[in-house]
Amino acid sequence: MKKTLLSIMFILGSSLMLWAGGYQVRLQGNKNTGMGLTGVGLNLGSSSVFFNPGALAMMQQKADFSLGASMILSNVAFEKSGTDYRSETESKPGTPFYAYGAGKINDRWTVGLGVYTPFGSSTTWPDDWAGKLLIKNISLQAIFFQPTVAFKVTDKIGIGAGFVYATGKVSIERGLNYSPTSQVALEGSAGNIGFNAGVYFQATEKLAIGVDYRSKVMMEVSGGTATFTLPESLYNTLPEKNEFDAELPLPANLDIGLSFKASEKLTLALELNWVMWSAYDSLKFTFKEKGELLNSSNPRKYKDNFIPRIGASYLVNDKLCVRLGGYYDPTPTDEEYFTPETVSLNTAAFTFGLSYMPVKNLSIDISYLQTIGLQSERSYKPDQFSGYYKTSASIPGLGISYQF
Amino acid sequence: MKYRILFIALVFIGFWSCKPELNEFEAKKGSADFTTFVAGGNSLTAGFTDGALYKSAQEQSYVAILAKQFESVGRQGAFNIPMINSEDGVGTRGPALVTKMKMGFSTDCNGNTSLAPVMANPAVSQAELFQLLTTSVAATGPFHNLGVPGAKVTHLLAPGYGQLNPFYGRFMSSPTSSVVQELAATQPSFFTLWIGNNDVLGYAIGGGLGDVITPVEGAPGQGFAASYEAVVASFKQTATAGAVANIPDITSIPYFRTVPYNPVVFAEKDSLLINFINSQYAAYNAGMQSVGLPYRINFAVGANALVIEDNSMPIPEGVPIPKIRQMTNEELVLLSIPQDSLKCGGWGVAKAVPDQFILTQGEVANIKTAVSAFNQVIAYTAQTHNLALVDVNAFMQQAATGGVKFDGVTFTANFVTGNIFSTDGIHLTPQGNAVVANYFIDAINAKYNASVPKVVITDFSAVILP
Numbered sequence: 001m002k003k004t005l006l007s008i009m010f011i012l013g014s015s016l017m018l019w020a021g022g023y024q025v026r027l028q029g030n031k032n033t034g035m036g037l038t039g040v041g042l043n044l045g046s047s048s049v050f051f052n053p054g055a056l057a058m059m060q061q062k063a064d065f066s067l068g069a070s071m072i073l074s075n076v077a078f079e080k081s082g083t084d085y086r087s088e089t090e091s092k093p094g095t096p097f098y099a100y101g102a103g104k105i106n107d108r109w110t111v112g113l114g115v116y117t118p119f120g121s122s123t124t125w126p127d128d129w130a131g132k133l134l135i136k137n138i139s140l141q142a143i144f145f146q147p148t149v150a151f152k153v154t155d156k157i158g159i160g161a162g163f164v165y166a167t168g169k170v171s172i173e174r175g176l177n178y179s180p181t182s183q184v185a186l187e188g189s190a191g192n193i194g195f196n197a198g199v200y201f202q203a204t205e206k207l208a209i210g211v212d213y214r215s216k217v218m219m220e221v222s223g224g225t226a227t228f229t230l231p232e233s234l235y236n237t238l239p240e241k242n243e244f245d246a247e248l249p250l251p252a253n254l255d256i257g258l259s260f261k262a263s264e265k266l267t268l269a270l271e272l273n274w275v276m277w278s279a280y281d282s283l284k285f286t287f288k289e290k291g292e293l294l295n296s297s298n299p300r301k302y303k304d305n306f307i308p309r310i311g312a313s314y315l316v317n318d319k320l321c322v323r324l325g326g327y328y329d330p331t332p333t334d335e336e337y338f339t340p341e342t343v344s345l346n347t348a349a350f351t352f353g354l355s356y357m358p359v360k361n362l363s364i365d366i367s368y369l370q371t372i373g374l375q376s377e378r379s380y381k382p383d384q385f386s387g388y389y390k391t392s393a394s395i396p397g398l399g400i401s402y403q404f
Numbered sequence: 405m406k407y408r409i410l411f412i413a414l415v416f417i418g419f420w421s422c423k424p425e426l427n428e429f430e431a432k433k434g435s436a437d438f439t440t441f442v443a444g445g446n447s448l449t450a451g452f453t454d455g456a457l458y459k460s461a462q463e464q465s466y467v468a469i470l471a472k473q474f475e476s477v478g479r480q481g482a483f484n485i486p487m488i489n490s491e492d493g494v495g496t497r498g499p500a501l502v503t504k505m506k507m508g509f510s511t512d513c514n515g516n517t518s519l520a521p522v523m524a525n526p527a528v529s530q531a532e533l534f535q536l537l538t539t540s541v542a543a544t545g546p547f548h549n550l551g552v553p554g555a556k557v558t559h560l561l562a563p564g565y566g567q568l569n570p571f572y573g574r575f576m577s578s579p580t581s582s583v584v585q586e587l588a589a590t591q592p593s594f595f596t597l598w599i600g601n602n603d604v605l606g607y608a609i610g611g612g613l614g615d616v617i618t619p620v621e622g623a624p625g626q627g628f629a630a631s632y633e634a635v636v637a638s639f640k641q642t643a644t645a646g647a648v649a650n651i652p653d654i655t656s657i658p659y660f661r662t663v664p665y666n667p668v669v670f671a672e673k674d675s676l677l678i679n680f681i682n683s684q685y686a687a688y689n690a691g692m693q694s695v696g697l698p699y700r701i702n703f704a705v706g707a708n709a710l711v712i713e714d715n716s717m718p719i720p721e722g723v724p725i726p727k728i729r730q731m732t733n734e735e736l737v738l739l740s741i742p743q744d745s746l747k748c749g750g751w752g753v754a755k756a757v758p759d760q761f762i763l764t765q766g767e768v769a770n771i772k773t774a775v776s777a778f779n780q781v782i783a784y785t786a787q788t789h790n791l792a793l794v795d796v797n798a799f800m801q802q803a804a805t806g807g808v809k810f811d812g813v814t815f816t817a818n819f820v821t822g823n824i825f826s827t828d829g830i831h832l833t834p835q836g837n838a839v840v841a842n843y844f845i846d847a848i849n850a851k852y853n854a855s856v857p858k859v860v861i862t863d864f865s866a867v868i869l870p
Contacts, residue, residue, distance in 0.1 A: 079426040082845075084476065084857040086426060130860040133812030175862070177813050177823065178869060231869035233509070233519055375426065383812040390424040 022305070022332050022344035023121045023140060024251070024275060025096045027070040030399035033367035034353020035311025036325020038269035040198065040210040041257035045401060046100035049114035049148050052212040052255070053160025054200035056102055056110045057150035061403040063103035068365060068399020070096050076123065076343045080130050080387040081377060087129045089343075094122055098399075102148075112148040114162070117141070118214075119250045123341065132175035134383055135341040136183065142168035142219065142250065146196060161197035166217045166250065170224075172341075179231050186244060186285075188224020192217050194250075206261045216252040216279055221245060226287065243288040249279040257309075264315075269325075271309040277302035277332035299382060300342075301334040311351070323353040323367075338378035343389050348372045353397075361404050369395040431476040434854030436645035438474040441483065442548045442592035443467035444560065444583070444639065445599050449551025450571070451485075453831035454524070456504035457553060457571065458493025464834040467549055467596060469841040469859055474594070477856050485549045486541045486575035492525040494536045495553075501533035505827040507820065507869050513748035519869070521820075521827035537570045542577055546589030556603045557631045560584050561624055561638075584638035595639040596844060598649040598796070600782065603628055604774045605830070608654050611738060611760035612767035617774045620781065629781045636785050647792035647848050649840075650779040654771055655736075656797075656804035658819035659829035660763065663737040667746065668708040668753055678703050681753060691725040699729045703753070710737065710752030713759045716766060728756035736763040739819070739829045792851035794844050800824070810839060811861040823866040834864035 026032075029047030032039040039051030045064035048055035072094035078087045102112030122139035125131060143166070150160030169189045176182040198212035226242040228235075257271030280302040287294040311325030329347045353367035371393045379386030443449050450457060451465030462468065462485050471483035488494065492503040508522035552559070553571040560583040562568075566576030577586060606615035621627045624634040639646060654660045670678055685701040692699045697719065701711055709730040717727045731737075741761040745751040763771070779797060786793035802808050803824060804817035815836070816822035819829050824836040832840060842858045849856055 075423050077424040077426045079428050080858075080860060082429070082858045083860060084429045084431065085860050088423070128862075130811060130862055132862055175812075177862075177866060180865060233507075233870045375424075377428075382809070384809040385811050388426050388428050390426050392424040 022275075022277065022329065023119050023342065024253075025072075025094075025118055025120055027072075027096045027369070027395065027397060028098045028116045028118060029066065029100075030068045030070070030353060030365035030367040030397045031313075031323065031355060031401070032311075033070065033369060033395075033397050034323030034325060034351055034365075035269055035313055036271075036309040036327045036349075036351050037369075038257055038259075038271040038309045038311040038325065040212045040255040040271055041200075041208050041259040042210070042267075042269055043200065043208065043259075045403060046102040046112060046114075047098070048160075048200075049100045049102060049112045049146060049162065050098065050116055050118070050196070052198035052200055052210045053112070053148045053150050053162050053196060054158045054198035054212070055150075055210060056112055056148065056160045057108075057152040057158025058200055058202065059102060059104065059110055063101070064401065064403040065101045066365075066399060066401035067099045068097065068397060070367070070369075070395050070397035072096070072393060072395050074391065074393035076340075077390045078129075078131070078340065078387050081379070085130055087126060087131075090124045090126065092122060092124065094120060096120060108152045110150040110152075110160070112150070112162075114144070114146040114148065116144050116146070118144055119168070123343065125340065128180070130387075131340045131385055133177055134174065134339055134380060134385055136173040136175055138170075138172045138341050140168065140170045142166055148196070156202045158200040159198070160200075161195060164194040164196055164215070164217065165191070166194060166219065167191040168219050170219075170221060170248075176228075176230070178234060181229060182231065183229050185227045185229070186224055186246075187227075188221035188244070188246070190219040190221045190248075192219060207258060209258045210256070212253075212255045214253045214255075216276065217250040218247055219250055220247045223288075237290070238293070239289055242290070242294070245286045246284065248283065251279045252276040266315075267313045269309075269311040271311075273307040273309070274304065275307065275332065276304050278304050280332075299337050300339075301337045302332040303334065305330050305332045319357050321355040321357075323355075324351070326350040333378075336379055336381040338389075339380045340385075340389075343391055345376050345378075345389060345391055346374050347391070348374065361402055363401045365397075365399040365401060367395075367397040367399075369393070369397070429857060430855060431857055432853075432855040433477040434849070434852040436477075436848065436852035436854055437593040438477045438479045439593045440481070440548075440590060441471055441474050441479050441594045441596075442587060442590050442639070442643075443470070443551060444595065444597045444635065445551040446555045446602050447551065447553035447831060448601065449549065449596075449598055450553050451549075451551070451837075452495070452553045453826040453828065453833065454493075454504040454506065454521075455497070455502060455828040455831075456493035456495030457488050458504050459488060459491050461493070461504075461834075462487055462549075464837055464864065465549065465551070466832070466837040466841040466844065467551065469837060470596065470844055471548065473841070473845060473856050473859060477854060479594075483548045484544070484546065486545070486547050488536060490536055492528055494533045501530055501537060503528050503533070507827060507867060509870070513744040538574060540573075541575050545575060545577060546586065547575055548590060548592075550583055550586055552583060554602060555583065555599070556606070556618055557599045557628060557635060558603070558618055558625050560599065560635050561631055584635055587638055587641070591642045592639060593643055593645075595643045595646040596648070597636065597639065597646065598651075598794075599635065600628065600632070600651045600778045603778065604651070604771055605654070608660065608763060608767075608771050609738065609740070609830075611758075611762055612764065612770070613760050617770060620774075620777045628778055632781050632785055636789055636791070640789055645791070645852055646789075647794055647844050647851070648782055648786050649794035649796045649844070650782045651775060652797045652800040653775050654763075655768075656800035656817045657830055658817055658822065658825045659739045660736045661804070661817060662739050662819040662829060663741055663746075664707075665731040665733050665735055665737060666707040666709045668703070668710065670703065670705050670708065672705055674705070678705065684754070688725060688728075691723070695720055695723055695725070701728075701730055708753075709733075710757050711755075712752070712757045712762045712764075714762075714764055715759060716764065726756070731762065732765060734765050734768065736768060737761060738763070792844075792847040794840075794847045796840060796843060799839070799843055808839075810842070813861050813866070815839060820867045827867060833866050835861055835866045838864040
């Protein structure tokens with residue numbers, strides 16, 4: 001009796017899982033953020049470490065440093081299909097940041113270093129919300145360290161590449177149906193390597209073209225801690241403390257973009273990002289103890305998506321530059337495998353920004369991004385959980401850059 | 405200066421995050437009138453579960469859930485339930501009265517302790533339970549939940565039924581009234597009816613003994629079809645809309661599917677024991693051969709079918725062979741079988757399991773035939789009276805054959821772990837009630853073009869573990 005009871009109860013058949021929002025975060029340079037997060041065809045200084053190491057070779061200054069952060073103020077509203085039940089996330093603000101430095105060794109070689117956070121998210125649903133068996137809360141942080149070299153092949157062509165070391169942390173809480181307060185809390189850290197390589201081509205005095213590829217980084221959690229909160233009687237069979245392994249792909253990106261200097265003051269940028277989300281097909285958990293009961297494979301079935309972006313900057317005078325931009329980010333999620341851990345809907349956004357240069361060489365870079373809430377009815381079929389989702393995010397950002 | 409203002413404005417906008425809102429659902433009553441809702445049925449409707457009728461279960465019956473959901477489509481006033489004022493509750497087990505069961509630890513004859521249903525409060529005396537069961541609450545009526553534990557469809561029409569069944573007696577408005585006569589006091593505009601289970605379950609729980617299946621044909625009060633029609637007609641005197649639910653096949657109820665037909669397992673090392681047991685049945689086997697009957701009792705390494713009593717075996721008069729045989733995999737063992745007798749008392753091996761704990765192939769066939777016939781009557785009546793039909797049978801079949809998921813909860817027909825059925829293996833958990841309520845709402849919405857909001861499954865609990 002006991003054995004049957006437990007073997008059936010512990011098949012965690014579904015979604016123990018992870019981070020939110022098509023969990024890529026491109027807020028890696030406040031000047032870029034103001035211009036619709038374009039950057040691969042632009043040469044805006046040391047943020048090229050992230051956007052296109054090839055452009056670094058064409059840096060005009062001897063050295064460039066920039067530092068900044070954004071605050072993601074986002075909310076998700078939920079209404080369960082066929083009911084008048086509504087809920088919303090209690091998300092704490094996310095704060096992606098970046099720090100870059102780059103300097104020329106000689107006319108041809110430039111070296112740089114970047115520390116930035118291209119993936120991450122946090123979503124906190126109320127503890128007793130209708131989807132608590134899918135996810136209660138989740139938080140992901142990933143930090144990338146990227147030493148980079150760039151080489152000016154000709155006056156018109158620059159190439160560059162960086163080695164990426166990524167380190168990250170994840171924590172997840174998910175309800176279990178053994179009692180109203182039963183749950184599992186998973187915590188782990190992961191690290192892995194990747195690369196970032198790009199080419200920058202100054203086709204004419206006015207037109208530049210860039211291509212950049214950032215590799216997939218597989219974040220492998222090994223020996224993460226799993227803490228089960230269960231009715232006392234179940235601990236005999238299922239340990240309170242356990243260890244788990246899991247892996248989550250941080251997808252590869254191929255970006256193609258161009259910039260056009262329409263006048264001395266006005267620069268336009270166009271870009272297309274191919275995000276290879278299909279790497280995220282399922283999420284698997286392997287537990288050290290009682291794996292036969294606990295291990296699970298949870299379909300996610302992400303698809304690649306293409307994000308078009310547009311941006312513009314206008315130099316008002318030698319102290320002020322203003323920027324505008326926008327993009328459309330179609331969801332990589334599948335309609336029938338949409339989980340509230342990753343509320344990623346089709347999203348349109350507009351951005352604006354400005355740089356204020358109080359003294360020569362120093363720039364204060366402000367940006368603001370507002371997503372336009374689109375709502376959709378989505379379901380996670382393996383758990384028969386469906387509802388309407390609507391998201392909104394406002395993201396102010398602040399940074400400084402210094403060059404000489 | 406100009407820039408500073410702009411900067412402040414930007415920061416300000418940054419902290420203003422517009423909160424998204426959703427408002428998709430619109431409650432609609434459609435062509436139904438939910439003003440006064442009255443529910444008819446048996447123990448499932450009463451909120452009886454864990455082997456007893458008790459307070460919090462009454463408050464979470466599927467009809468109590470429905471009553472709450474109907475508020476947004478025009479239901480008025482209180483949904484009055486004949487409450488048992490006790491969380492331990494009262495139920496019957498044979499001639500004795502019992503409290504509800506809960507999950508606890510019990511130690512079997514081999515000294516093994518395991519999780520199992522135990523009495524929630526064994527200290528309550530028979531006198532107290534009798535008092536609880538028989539104290540009239542009629543003065544707090546009239547009632548909107550007319551579910552009566554133990555009631556068959558025929559009973560609902562019987563004047564004075566409360567004198568036979570204390571679960572009705574405790575809230576009957578007069579000693580001579582029938583359950584359907586209670587409707588006069590509430591005049592429902594909308595009703596639900598889930599009845600018919602006991603018309604076959606009484607027979608099934610007795611192992612095919614002691615009770616009879618209600619015949620389909622016969623006058624109101626005797627035959628299923630005419631009684632069902634008469635009960636629905638009683639509701640329809642005032643109600644313009646309603647929903648009726650069909651009944652699940654017993655093979656999807658844990659009470660009949662938890663104990664396997666072949667629980668006697670022998671290993672290679674048990675060969676001496678096996679030989680000894682088989683030697684004891686040598687005379688039986690020889691006897692069967694001599695009268696030309698195919699029955700043989702034989703044990704072997706692996707899982708072995710139980711030896712059971714079967715009085716229907718065609719052994720010729722005067723032949724001194726006991727009417728026992730090994731079970732087939734089409735036959736069912738009831739959850740009421742004493743586990744210790746199976747484990748340590750030699751039941752099913754040295755002694756035949758008494759017939760009352762077994763549904764034989766013939767009995768199973770009788771039950772299946774009846775369930776199917778009753779469900780045809782229910783479907784037909786729903787159609788002729790233009791009522792929503794709730795296919796509970798389909799849901800439970802689906803649960804029994806692979807499971808059904810809602811909101812991340814897996815529902816199966818398994819005992820305790822299946823989330824539908826409570827510790828008694830027959831009645832519903834709060835989560836089971838919530839799912840059934842949602843099936844009612846789906847059927848009602850479809851039939852009457854209404855939008856009654858469904859409930860969130862995880863707001864309710866399954867079997868509580870210690």
